[in-house]
Amino acid sequence: MIGELYEHALAGWARPEVEHADGSRRPLPVEGWLHESPGDKSILDRCEGPTLDIGSGPGRLTVALAERGIPALGIDITPYAVDLARSSGALVMLRDVFDRVPGTGRWTAVLLADGNIGIGGDPAALLRRVAQLLAPQGRAIVELEPPGSPLRREHVRLCHGGSASAWSRGPTSAPITSPTWPTTPVSARSRSGRWTDGGSRPSGARK
Numbered sequence: 001m002i003g004e005l006y007e008h009a010l011a012g013w014a015r016p017e018v019e020h021a022d023g024s025r026r027p028l029p030v031e032g033w034l035h036e037s038p039g040d041k042s043i044l045d046r047c048e049g050p051t052l053d054i055g056s057g058p059g060r061l062t063v064a065l066a067e068r069g070i071p072a073l074g075i076d077i078t079p080y081a082v083d084l085a086r087s088s089g090a091l092v093m094l095r096d097v098f099d100r101v102p103g104t105g106r107w108t109a110v111l112l113a114d115g116n117i118g119i120g121g122d123p124a125a126l127l128r129r130v131a132q133l134l135a136p137q138g139r140a141i142v143e144l145e146p147p148g149s150p151l152r153r154e155h156v157r158l159c160h161g162g163s164a165s166a167w168s169r170g171p172t173s174a175p176i177t178s179p180t181w182p183t184t185p186v187s188a189r190s191r192s193g194r195w196t197d198g199g200s201r202p203s204g205a206r207k
Contacts, residue, residue: 005158005165007080010034010058016160021167028158033057033114036064039143044068046141049108052133054097055116059085062092075101097129106135112142121153121168 008014009030017025043061047070053062056074058081065072066089074092076082085092095101097119110130117123130140155167 003078005160005163006078008160010078010080010084014160016158019157019159019164021155025159033060036060040064043111043113043141043143046139047072047109047111050103050106051109051111052101052103052107053111053113054130055112055114055119056085056090056092057081057114059088059090059092061111061113062090063088066090073102097126097133101133104133107133108135108138110134110138110140112140114143117142117144 005014005016006028009016009028010033015030016028018028019025037060040061044064047065047068050071051065051073053059053065053072053074056062056076057078059074062072062074062085072091074082074085074090075095075097076085076092077094077096079094082092082094093102110133112119112126112130117126120126127140127142134140157167158165
């Protein structure tokens with residue numbers, strides 16, 4: 001159901017909300033995924049070579065990179081999002097980041113934008129996977145909450161009308177550092193683009 005509601009949101013057929021375990025709700029920020037968002041340039045300027053866009057959705061960033069002449073591949077697990085991205089001219093695969101990914105160990109940059117650090121519900125495991133995907137001097141570019149923000153792990157689901165997805169667990173807010181993450185910093189930015197951190201590879205990367 002979560003995939004169906006997400007696809008309906010991308011198509012403009014529904015406006016689902018994200019429901020938290022405490023009953024509070026917030027709109028699913030679909031418009032920011034479909035169109036250029038504040039801070040996109042900050043992300044794109046950090047991509048200086050072949051780039052993997054994890055959780056590429058409708059392909060906003062993947063397309064923008066290609067328009068800059070930067071080789072880019074998007075991967076996403078939602079078929080309709082992949083179709084949208086391809087219709088916009090993006091090179092995108094229907095693929096889970098934890099499955100076999102082309103170019104493993106050779107990507108200059110890996111993007112985790114739009115809250116995609118929450119993929120799989122385990123940021124440390126995801127960053128270890130990113131380390132496998134990066135080239136020896138590659139860089140992870142991760143969108144996070146501002147420094148000092150608490151790490152929130154909770155169950156959330158999508159709701160619209162009388163429909164609701166199953167509850168899923170994962171970080172819904174993630175600061176630049178967390179005791180559950182690898183300690184080596186990655187390049188990170190806020191949506192406003194007002195702060196950044198260093199550009200080291202995630203812990204566990206090959207030397």
